[in-house]
Amino acid sequence: MADVPSIYPTILYEDAKAAIRTLKDAFGFTEVSVYEGEDGSVVHSELAHGNGMVMLGTKRREGVFAKAMANAGPVGVYVVVEDVDGHHARAVEHGVEILMPPTDQDYGSRDYMARDAEGNVWSFGTYAPGAAE
Secondary structure: OOOOOOEEEEEEEOOHHHHHHHHHHOOOOEEEEEEEOOOOOEEEEEEEEOOEEEEEEEOOOOOHHHHHHHOOOOOEEEEEOOOHHHHHHHHHHOOOEEEEEEEEOOOOOEEEEEEOOOOOEEEEEOOOOOOOO
16 A cells, blocks of 8 residues: 555536546646546546546535535545544544544445534545555
8 A cells, every 4th residue: 555645635626527627638637537427527536647646526416525515615635544443533532523423435445524623624534546456
């Protein structure tokens, strides 16, 4: 896991398809994956640059993350951690607002979600995009 990044900025856009084009064309990102909803919105995408990766999607979707981001600060950041429960306990000890407690996800990750004092949404979990299975 040493070669896989541990931080993945996660950004929602009004026009995620245009954002993907900009990241690829203007900034040299490589499209790794794009998953669209039935309405054509980008449910999830991953774009790589060097050893880093950003995850992005379309605003106004359903789910805990989309709802948390509706009135959040300018960004959401996903960070890979090995001990989700221990990490969560430390956040709770420091009075961080927890939006979702540690939860086992259908795709194999265990993660939790918190909001910092400025309204930015931070997700911590075991899923590492691009990591070998």
